[in-house]
Amino acid sequence: MNWKKTFAVVRREYVEKIRTKAFWIATLVIPILFLAFIGFQIVLARRSGGERKLAVVDVGGHLFVPLSSELASEEAEQIKKGNPRRAHWVLENRAVQGDLAQTKEALRKELLAKKINAYLILDPPQLKKDQAEFYSTTVSDMVSMSQLERALNRLRTRETIAARGMPPDLAAELDKRIDLKAFKVTAQGTAEEKGAGIIAALIFFFLMYSTFFMYGYQVMRGVIEEKSNRIVEVIIASVRPTELMLGKIIGIGLVGLTQYATWALIATNLSLPGVVSAMASSDLGVPHVPLSMIGFFILYFLLGYFLYASIYTAIAAPFNTDQEAQQLALIPMFMILAGIMVYPAIMNNPSGAIAVVFSLLPFTAPLTMFLRTALSEVPAWQILASIVLLVATIFGMAWFAGRIYRIGILMYGKRPTIPEIVRWIRYSPGKTAQPESAQAT
Numbered sequence: 001m002n003w004k005k006t007f008a009v010v011r012r013e014y015v016e017k018i019r020t021k022a023f024w025i026a027t028l029v030i031p032i033l034f035l036a037f038i039g040f041q042i043v044l045a046r047r048s049g050g051e052r053k054l055a056v057v058d059v060g061g062h063l064f065v066p067l068s069s070e071l072a073s074e075e076a077e078q079i080k081k082g083n084p085r086r087a088h089w090v091l092e093n094r095a096v097q098g099d100l101a102q103t104k105e106a107l108r109k110e111l112l113a114k115k116i117n118a119y120l121i122l123d124p125p126q127l128k129k130d131q132a133e134f135y136s137t138t139v140s141d142m143v144s145m146s147q148l149e150r151a152l153n154r155l156r157t158r159e160t161i162a163a164r165g166m167p168p169d170l171a172a173e174l175d176k177r178i179d180l181k182a183f184k185v186t187a188q189g190t191a192e193e194k195g196a197g198i199i200a201a202l203i204f205f206f207l208m209y210s211t212f213f214m215y216g217y218q219v220m221r222g223v224i225e226e227k228s229n230r231i232v233e234v235i236i237a238s239v240r241p242t243e244l245m246l247g248k249i250i251g252i253g254l255v256g257l258t259q260y261a262t263w264a265l266i267a268t269n270l271s272l273p274g275v276v277s278a279m280a281s282s283d284l285g286v287p288h289v290p291l292s293m294i295g296f297f298i299l300y301f302l303l304g305y306f307l308y309a310s311i312y313t314a315i316a317a318p319f320n321t322d323q324e325a326q327q328l329a330l331i332p333m334f335m336i337l338a339g340i341m342v343y344p345a346i347m348n349n350p351s352g353a354i355a356v357v358f359s360l361l362p363f364t365a366p367l368t369m370f371l372r373t374a375l376s377e378v379p380a381w382q383i384l385a386s387i388v389l390l391v392a393t394i395f396g397m398a399w400f401a402g403r404i405y406r407i408g409i410l411m412y413g414k415r416p417t418i419p420e421i422v423r424w425i426r427y428s429p430g431k432t433a434q435p436e437s438a439q440a441t
Helices: 003-017 021-047 062-082 100-112 124-126 142-165 170-177 195-230 230-238 241-280 291-316 322-326 330-341 341-346 355-358 365-375 380-408 418-426
Strands: 051-059 088-094 120-121 131-136 183-186 189-194
Touching: 003 021, 003 241, 021 241, 051 062, 051 100, 062 088, 062 142, 088 142, 100 120, 100 131, 120 124, 142 170, 195 241, 195 291, 195 330, 195 365, 241 291, 241 380, 291 330, 291 365, 291 380, 330 341, 330 365, 341 355, 341 365, 355 365, 355 380, 365 380
Parallel strands: 051 088, 051 120
Antiparallel strands: 120 131, 183 189
16 A cells, blocks of 8 residues: 555545535535524524414303413513514404304304404313313414413413412412423533533534535545546556545545534634524523534544445445446445434433444444433443444445455446456455456447
């Protein structure tokens, strides 16, 4: 292995990629789109409530006024907390016209004519069964419906207390809830965890997941493109196939790290202060990203990238077009998705059997072990075991990819069969017969 030539390939791959307009457009546009998405969500959240006209049929005649007061009180409390996301209910008291069935039919016509947004039936026989009827053209607005449900439940509690001859202010006392403060215990000490740290871990987690796809696929595309353009024939004249393969993998990996560093710089100087301020005023708290999380992210990103880049290289080498390699490209895709599929189980129990097994399996370890280290204290032996297994698998996959790459990179024409690829792997110059060429030059 001539490392000087390998680093020359690394430099070529790196410079070639970062000089393109597409790289810098993607690097600068993605954060802008991400910030625009967050801003759009905030605007939608603040305007998702709006005014809702609700017709209330209070058959018993004693719930309309307290229900209006209860909803107004809750809305004022939410606004005071800086959370004006709830619906603003405008209640209209409707008397029973004829019988209850006729009243419902009249209200149904008003609803379909869009004169009201919904109507609520408070019928004493139904209330005794702890039920109330809500009618609307859509029942997907669970937040607004839960507002009504909570208000009705508080009214029921007050009525029950009054009926039992207890003090009226007992209802307010019973309505109070305990705020459970969560503290994360580590070897360094104890710190309150409000949720922002978990969100930061998940952002890193899904960023790593998307990167394995994006840059692994870039490696595959690069191999196929050079092969189809016959550029590789010129390069191989001065560089061994293994040196070329390793240089391409390292070079594209450095491009990924450059993109991450640029995003981090943009976030630190532009977007992060605003995000911190917004989260500080919310229940999530200020995001705390410890250096250990960043360290484990870089470590498992690099290990995972080299693993999947080797797999994508081995897939690309025998084929001449993207279409031919597409089916086999599903193999690493499902390996990466396996780490995503178990993340809910890891979130619920980072030290459980599922979390431990998938964080030790080399093909899922980059994602799952990183998430475990971000959520809890992982035993050192498990981290060390995952790293050792990953490094061993990377060397194995690199050897496997190199055996295919050295022959497949110069093969053109028909698609090779599995037995032919096996012969490529077993081929040793001077020891075994040279594989039959699939060339059609």
